[in-house]
Amino acid sequence: KQEVTQIPAALSVPEGENLVLNCSFTDSAIYNLQWFRQDPGKGLTSLLLIQSSQREQTSGRLNASLDKSSGRSTLYIAASQPGDSATYLCAVNYAGGTSYGKLTFGQGTILTVHP
Amino acid sequence: KAGVTQTPRYLIKTRGQQVTLSCSPISGHRSVSWYQQTPGQGLQFLFEYFSETQRNKGNFPGRFSGRQFSNSRSEMNVSTLELGDSALYLCASTGTSYTETQYFGPGTRLLVL
Numbered sequence: 001k002q003e004v005t006q007i008p009a010a011l012s013v014p015e016g017e018n019l020v021l022n023c024s025f026t027d028s029a030i031y032n033l034q035w036f037r038q039d040p041g042k043g044l045t046s047l048l049l050i051q052s053s054q055r056e057q058t059s060g061r062l063n064a065s066l067d068k069s070s071g072r073s074t075l076y077i078a079a080s081q082p083g084d085s086a087t088y089l090c091a092v093n094y095a096g097g098t099s100y101g102k103l104t105f106g107q108g109t110i111l112t113v114h115p
Numbered sequence: 116k117a118g119v120t121q122t123p124r125y126l127i128k129t130r131g132q133q134v135t136l137s138c139s140p141i142s143g144h145r146s147v148s149w150y151q152q153t154p155g156q157g158l159q160f161l162f163e164y165f166s167e168t169q170r171n172k173g174n175f176p177g178r179f180s181g182r183q184f185s186n187s188r189s190e191m192n193v194s195t196l197e198l199g200d201s202a203l204y205l206c207a208s209t210g211t212s213y214t215e216t217q218y219f220g221p222g223t224r225l226l227v228l
Binding site: 031032034036041042043044045046049051089091093098099100101102103104105106107108 | 119146147148150157158159160163164165170171173203205207209214215216217218219220221222224
């Protein structure tokens with residue numbers, strides 16, 4: 001079964017800390033992996049998309065890595081700020097004929113950055 | 116470029132009723148996917164449409180259906196509503212390739228009483 005798991009479920013850090021969010025997936029046959037941010041009661045904002053042929057992507061203070069062989073991705077947030085507080089979701093686009101348009105999501109990591 | 120829009124944003128229905136939700140993708144995007152988000156199950160894939168054809172369907176009962184119009188706008192319908200259908204319904208659009216970034220709308224919050 002194609003699943004996605006995120007660890008930890010929740011994380012609370014002081015402002016300024018560097019932090020790592022983890023995502024693991026069960027099948028290495030993927031097209032890509034996306035990291036999203038969701039604020040309470042809102043839709044999802046795409047942060048980074050890593051294609052299966054890539055090892056990492058960077059955007060500002062965010063860096064995401066992908067290791068297909070081990071089924072893992074990490075999202076690194078540098079110099080965290082209170083505005084980074086949100087739920088972070090990892091989503092995998094598994095390859096295969098029945099995977100059109102389907103992202104498989106992890107349960108998310110709730111991040112709280114306190115001043 | 117305008118983002119993905121969803122209407123209505125909030126909806127209250129009673130058990131047994133039916134509901135129709137609408138999604139307008141980003142201009143030029145032809146693929147629309149729908150997801151249900153609940154606290155217990157998280158985000159679950161409902162179905163995906165591309166050029167008016169359903170290409171993929173998640174593991175939901177037949178009460179959940181959808182369609183896509185020639186302008187790529189999509190609707191989803193839930194018939195005979197149950198309490199467990201209370202959720203945030205999100206749609207996402209993608210360009211011509213399903214390997215591209217999915218862009219999500221703000222969602223429709225459905226409460227079934």
